[in-house]
Structure formats: C-alpha cells, structure tokens
Amino acid sequence: RNLSLLNMAGLPPGDPQLVSMIVNHLKTQGLFDQFRRDCLADVDTKPAYLNLKQRVDNFVSNHLSNHTWSPHLNKNQLRNNIRQLVLQSGMLEQGVDRIVAQVVDPKINHIFRPQVERVVREFLSPGSYSEEPPAPLPSTESKPDIPLQPATPCPFWTP
Numbered sequence: 001r002n003l004s005l006l007n008m009a010g011l012p013p014g015d016p017q018l019v020s021m022i023v024n025h026l027k028t029q030g031l032f033d034q035f036r037r038d039c040l041a042d043v044d045t046k047p048a049y050l051n052l053k054q055r056v057d058n059f060v061s062n063h064l065s066n067h068t069w070s071p072h073l074n075k076n077q078l079r080n081n082i083r084q085l086v087l088q089s090g091m092l093e094q095g096v097d098r099i100v101a102q103v104v105d106p107k108i109n110h111i112f113r114p115q116v117e118r119v120v121r122e123f124l125s126p127g128s129y130s131e132e133p134p135a136p137l138p139s140t141e142s143k144p145d146i147p148l149q150p151a152t153p154c155p156f157w158t159p
Contacts, residue, residue: 025123026116035112039103046102052095056086 011018026032043049063082067073086092 048098
C-alpha cells in the first residue's frame, strides 16, 4: 500500500526509496530465501564448485606441507594466514563467478524473474493483478554420490 501511494505521488522507476520498498517486500514474501534454497540445493553437484573446492583443498594442503606440526604451533595464526593467502590468490572470486554462471544464471529468466515480476506487479497495484499459480520449481533430481571430503583431512578447511 505504501508503495502504491508513493508511486501515485510520482516516484520515478529506479527511485532508491521505491527500489528499497520493493526489495523489502520481496524479502517479506520469502522469495530471496526460496531462491537461495533452490540454488544451494544443487550447487555442490556443479563442476565449478567441485573444481573450486579441489583447488582450495590443494592450495591449503600444499601450504600446510611447508609447516611442521608441533604442540606450540599457533593454529589460529596459521589458519588466518592461509585464509588471507586464499583470498589474495583470486581463486575464490573467479570460482564464485563460475558457480554463479552454472547455478544462478540458468534460473534467472525462467524461474526467478517471473516470480519477482508477479510479486512486484501485485505490490504496485494490489488487487488489479489476477493471481496465477506460482511458477513451479524444477524437480530436484537426486544428486550423485560425490565425496566432498579432501583426500587428506584438513582441519583448516570447512566448506
């Protein structure tokens, strides 16, 4: 309702206040949570995720092979050092971009956009949009059994 009043007051499309209200409404409708669950449901089966996980596991294993364990080893400092090195390597940014391309991009036009458009239209003009059943989510196929543990256990990496 507030958005309809603001829209009637002449807020142009793209106005930050209008956009903020629409985003908040989408959140209250649970769409973002639904999209997140949908994407997370199959992310660990995608080659981009498996490749990134393997690259990070190898990076961490190689780094740890240069350290000798002792009871006096500062594990927190070592963990933070590895975390910084992984971030500085750029492999996460590149890997996450590939994961998004494989998981999110295919869903944008035929799953996410129609649902967002329906909720936004209803919010902008309550009662004037005939309610259609929401677009069904694709059935989640069973995932292949892929071991997600590194070959060498690494106490510093938790996915």
